[in-house]
Amino acid sequence: MADIKLIGVAASRTFRNIWMLEELGATYSHDPIHYTDPALKTPPYLAINPNAKLPMAVVDGMPIFESLAINLYLAEKFGGALSPTNAEERGLVAQWTLWAATAVEDDLGKWAYHTMFLPEAERDPKLAADCLARVQTPLAVLDGVLAKQAFLVGNRFTVADLNVACVCYRLLAMELADKPNLKRWLHAAWARPAALTARRARGDKV
């Protein structure tokens, strides 16, 4: 059995890896250190992630960081139903994961910061509105793809769906009336038992 240590409070991007590990049925230890904890900048943690950010993990002695990369690595190392099965599927899983990280994550994250997380005095409503407007373009692309297929890769739920749904987590709270295919796919993904476990770990009432 593998030795897996996941590091990071669930109310951070670490919930992405909790979802993946729960999908795998993996046994793992969890260090729920908070992202504001100064200990992240001390040698034991910096040896795992020199960026001093969460999440990070150690899998059979190998340190790894970047939440979406950790999920790709877990899929590669442990296989199972969520893993790509050939080079073509691996290419598409990488495509969707990198697409989410580059086309969606930044704008959606900034929107969340400037509408929810920052103290009200520090929020920039114009920035939030601009980010929300800009992210509509890639989200419309996703909606269009999901109008034609139920899943992103290989006609089944894979780590591509998981990674993209993680990046789209904030959309769960949105109406998405003009993106019905995205809405159906997102809510189905987040209704999976492993996803609900990850959300409960964050403190979501689901």
Ligand SMILES: N[C@@H](CCC(=O)N[C@@H](CS)C(=O)NCC(=O)O)C(=O)O
């Ligand atoms: N692209 C990285 C982002 C890591 C990241 O920014 N993590 C946040 C928590 S969700 C963090 O550690 N923030 C603390 C800081 O930036 O000092 C990933 O997906 O793992």
